[in-house]
Amino acid sequence: MSWLVTGGAGYIGSHVVRSLAEVSMEPIVVDSMSSGVRGFVPQDVPFYSVNILNSEKLTDIIMRHQVRGVIHLAGYKYAGESVKNPLLTFEQNVTGTANLLQAMADARVENIVFSSSAAVYGTPSVDLVTEETGTFPESPYGQSKLIGEWLIRDQAVAMGLKHTSLRYFNVVGSGSEELFDASPHNLFPLVFKALNEGKAPKIFGTDYDTADGTCVRDYVHVADLALAHVEAAKKLEAGTELEPVYNLGSGDGVSVREIMDAVAKVTGVPFTAIQEARRPGDPARIVADGQLAARDLGWQMRHTLEEMVDSAYRASQSRV
Template identity: 90%
Template sequence: MSWLVTGGAGYIGSHVVRSLEQASMNPVIVDSMSSGVRGFVANELPFYSVNVLDTEKLTEIMKRHDITGVIHLAGYKYAGESVKNPLLTFEQNVTGTANLLRAMENARVQNIVFSSSAAVYGTPSVELVTENTGTFPESPYGQSKLIGEWLIRDQAVATGLKHTSLRYFNVVGSGSEELYDASPHNLFPLVFKALNESKTPKIFGTDYDTADGTCVRDYVHVADLALAHVEAAKKLEAGTKLEPVYNLGSGDGVSVREIMDAVAKVTGIQFTAIEEARRPGDPARIVADGQLAARDLDWQMRHSLEEMVQSAHRASQSRA
């Protein structure tokens, strides 16, 4: 029995793969390599360069490896960029999820852990988002993730699929120095790339309705996130009924300006960030309550903000 990880050569996916390995759950990796890094995945693991749009190949892989369940992380993950590329976003995230579900049905695979996002909430009217908070996504990315959840729930009604969706927002840090966030749009890699090139980091938007005018986010460490995915997979495999969605959040918000201060402290490089206009699709504040996941998925914040920054910095240095 094995677990298929779509997007398993990506930043989050590679951490999930390593956690599955440590749990002796035999990961099989599928990644289109549009943003994945082949070196993130050990050569001895089964690896396929396949897009989740390819139902036929996915079905073949699942049957070949006697797949028990799928951890679905593949997708177009950039909220701001999704505003510019809505068709690509919906193709990869909605059609891709539908095709994956078809392949699972073909191969009689009955377990799925879905990588969703706190972007489904948009800009909440509450200080702390729970799983019952209304969903009003403000970008095609957030919309596509919500539709993915709906697809999975409807397929569960039709076929008895066992599932859960994990909603998270700003995933940072590194569980191993050679695994870095390669995104050209996420805050941490942008900041460290600028510093590594002796440039000044940028803040996008300083006129939000927050204490210091910059976006407030809920930052979680990627290694903690990976463990929650593995725990969800274990529970589904054991037949334990899980909630349809879980927030993976810290309950504490940190502003972009506060992140800049933490980076300066960790790196020892003093700088004043360049202030740029807002990016489309970025809500002002979103902080999630993770109590439900703590109850069912052993969700814990095992890393402080400083440790998140330190681990991300080390990984960025190894990349440089």
């Protein structure tokens, strides 16, 4: 009896896999390897290089391992890039999720934890986003994540699916020095890559309606995030009824410029960031209230900003 992790060879997925293994929940990994890293998956964890668009193979894997639940992280995860590639985004995130749900139905698996995103909120009109805040996504990525939530809720009505969706935005840090964020679009990897090459990092957009003109985000540590996914899976398996969505947020916003200051302090490398134009699809501010997840999933921020930067930087050096 196992838990399937789609996208389990990715940055977030690999942390979830290890957290599952630590509590003997027997992870099984499916990953298309479009952005995953095979070395992120422990050798003793069953691994399948399969795209979730292939529901037949998914069904076979689920039945072979007697999977009792799915943590669904696979997908195309870049808000800015999704504006350029909307069809790819919807294929991977909407069609892929529908195929996964079909495979689960065919194998009679009833538990799913869905990796959603704070991008479903778009640019909220409130300073602190709650689960009741209206959803107005501003990118195909955000739209696809919201549709994924709808698909899961509709399948729950039709088939009795037990589920919850976890919304979060900027995931940083590392729980193990060999697990790094390999994304070519995320802020931390871009900053560290520039520093390793002796270049100045870039800030995309300095004219937002924020205190210092740069985007404000909710930065959460990937290891804390993984624990929340595992706790949600445990609760579903135990038959506990969860809310349909939870925000995994800090309640505090950190600007891109503040991130740059923390990076300079942690690395000891002084620099002046290059100011670039905004990227399409990036809202000015998203800060989420995590109180509901704290109540039901034991969610908490266990790391300071500097600890997030330090662990991410150390992991990034394993690539050099």
